[in-house]
Amino acid sequence: MRFRWIGRIAATAGVTLLLTIPGGAKGQAPGAPQSSALSIPTVQRMPPQDLNRLLHTREAEKPLVLQVGSRVMYQQAHIPGADYAGPASTPEGLKLLHDRVAQLNRETLIVIYCGCCPWAKCPNIGPAYHELRRMGFKNVKALYLENSFGADWANRGYPVATGQ
Amino acid sequence: MQLGNSWRGVRPVAGRALRGLILTCFLFVCLAAGGNSTSALAAPSLLNQKAPEFARTGLDGGRVDLATYRGKVVLLNFWATWCAPCQVEMPVFAAWQRRYGPRGLQVIGISMDDETAPVRRLAARLKLDYPLAMGDARLGKQYGGVLGLPITYLIGRDGVVRAEFEGETNLKAIEARLTALLAER
Numbered sequence: 001m002r003f004r005w006i007g008r009i010a011a012t013a014g015v016t017l018l019l020t021i022p023g024g025a026k027g028q029a030p031g032a033p034q035s036s037a038l039s040i041p042t043v044q045r046m047p048p049q050d051l052n053r054l055l056h057t058r059e060a061e062k063p064l065v066l067q068v069g070s071r072v073m074y075q076q077a078h079i080p081g082a083d084y085a086g087p088a089s090t091p092e093g094l095k096l097l098h099d100r101v102a103q104l105n106r107e108t109l110i111v112i113y114c115g116c117c118p119w120a121k122c123p124n125i126g127p128a129y130h131e132l133r134r135m136g137f138k139n140v141k142a143l144y145l146e147n148s149f150g151a152d153w154a155n156r157g158y159p160v161a162t163g164q
Numbered sequence: 165m166q167l168g169n170s171w172r173g174v175r176p177v178a179g180r181a182l183r184g185l186i187l188t189c190f191l192f193v194c195l196a197a198g199g200n201s202t203s204a205l206a207a208p209s210l211l212n213q214k215a216p217e218f219a220r221t222g223l224d225g226g227r228v229d230l231a232t233y234r235g236k237v238v239l240l241n242f243w244a245t246w247c248a249p250c251q252v253e254m255p256v257f258a259a260w261q262r263r264y265g266p267r268g269l270q271v272i273g274i275s276m277d278d279e280t281a282p283v284r285r286l287a288a289r290l291k292l293d294y295p296l297a298m299g300d301a302r303l304g305k306q307y308g309g310v311l312g313l314p315i316t317y318l319i320g321r322d323g324v325v326r327a328e329f330e331g332e333t334n335l336k337a338i339e340a341r342l343t344a345l346l347a348e349r
Contacts, residue, residue: 070244071278075301076309087278089246117313118331121248147331148312162301 034130035089037122037142044129045144051111052158055081061109063141068097068128069114073149077160079113084164088114088128097128098135106136113142115149209308210325215240215317216306220274220297223284228272228297230319236270237345238319239338242299244275245282247313249332254290256335260342261294267346268321274299276310320345 032038054060065082067074074084086096101110110132114124125142132140145152154160210216215238219229230238241257243250254273261271271294275283280298287296304310307317318327318341327341 070246070276072276072299072301072304073311076304077311087246115312116244117247117249121332123246123248150309150311151330154309154311162305 033126035123035126037119037125039126040129040142044141046111046141047144048153048156048158051079051141051143055079055159063109063111064101064104065111065113066097066100066128067114068093068112068124069116069149073116075163077149077154077162079153080159080161082113082161085112085128087124088126088131089123093124094127094131097131101132101135101137104137106138108137109139109141110137111141111143113145113149115143115145115153117148119144119146209328210317211328213325214323215319215325218303218306220299220303223280223287223296223298226295228295230272230323233270233272234323235321236268237321237342238317239269239271239342240274240317240319241271242274242276242304242307242310242313242315244277244313245286246277250314251286251290253314253316253335254292258290258292258294260339264342264346269342269346270294272297274303276304276313318342318345320348 051063051065054063055065062081065079066085067078067082068085068088070087071084074082078084083100085100086093088094088097101108104110112125112128112132114122114128116122116124119125129140129142143153215230217230219227219231222228230240239257239260241250241253243254245251257271257273260269273287273292273294273296275296276299277283283296283298299310307315312331314329314331314333316329316333316338317325318329318338320326326345327338329338
């Protein structure tokens, strides 16, 4: 009986240890460059349904949602309330992102998204994520759009807004 | 005993009612959390519809007018310089233009970039010699929302959209569909 409890404690400790490994090491493709979306730890990805639920839960604290892709894509459709923060694969886009968040509390929940291309090929989401982390933001999530913003957000019936 | 039996007889009805209530609540929660909006971009497919007309000034200064290509099979490709899969496809499209052009193929590339300069640079590097023009949100909306790249349409000689390919696709599949369309008269 005593040994069974020891086993349970050991298992709990193991799970706890796994959960407390720094985010950067969990679910991250080994050796993926920071320009790649694959460098974003899996635990920092937010599924579309989770963001939609968060945005529609009245009591929930709303995140700052930033689109880090091209303006043409943003103008066609974006998540209501999301700000355009520029394509993070370019120095100009990265500066725009930097300027947008520079004055914010580092505890702010920020959700970034792009969806210009399939996740593994997106040039913007990785640089945006790492820039925000470098700036000291502790609560950054990347909306996981596996195929594109169209396929994984708009065409699933989640709300969109258009315009500037 | 009788009481017990009759009570048991009521239970399945109550159980069904409870299950129905749970299901209703579940559906309500799902609707509240998920598809509660009418996405303007969950547009119907353009398949078998007339391809939306457009005319633009091309990167070379010439006119890129879809209507002028009626009678040809048009491969209309939406792309951008920051789209890696696009850069794999486009040299192949250029090769197809050379190979199948005499049989009636016309490739058109629409860049969804914000700026023209990187588009010109990449077009020169990839030696793209088919008509290229800049797209915008309006053109994207005409085509049902170009909200992910690449997107390629095959438009028949009659101006009707015959195939649509989104994201990373099998180029052999596009070529097979393309050659079948070229064979149609």
